[in-house]
Amino acid sequence: xxxxxxSVVLGILTLAGGCGWVVDxxxxxxxxxxxxxxxxxxxxEAEQKQKYMDLAKEYVEEFRKNxxxxxxxxxxxxxxxxxxxxxAVEGINDxxxxxECPVRDRMVNKSFK
Numbered sequence: 001x002x003x004x005x006x007s008v009v010l011g012i013l014t015l016a017g018g019c020g021w022v023v024d025x026x027x028x029x030x031x032x033x034x035x036x037x038x039x040x041x042x043x044x045e046a047e048q049k050q051k052y053m054d055l056a057k058e059y060v061e062e063f064r065k066n067x068x069x070x071x072x073x074x075x076x077x078x079x080x081x082x083x084x085x086x087x088a089v090e091g092i093n094d095x096x097x098x099x100e101c102p103v104r105d106r107m108v109n110k111s112f113k
Contacts, residue, residue, distance in 0.1 A: 092104050 089107070092098055092101065095101060098104060
């Protein structure tokens, strides 16, 4: 039995061509898997950003509740006291005892020091 070398070579090339299809199929499968993994990574990144934003919002609310509101109340009280003091200082000129007023004298002396 004589084997033709050309037939053997053509047979091997045919098998190699068929194997190429299997390799291409595996490449496609891996590409699909990589795309899925990239999509999962993007979804996780978006979820992480949302958690970060929620946490930042919570911190701002806590700051406002524990620090901002008490400061606003204190500033309001200070403004009220300053207004009362301003009204008292403006009323000194109407006081019948302004010539001997120790408070007025102390205020005048402090303003010149």
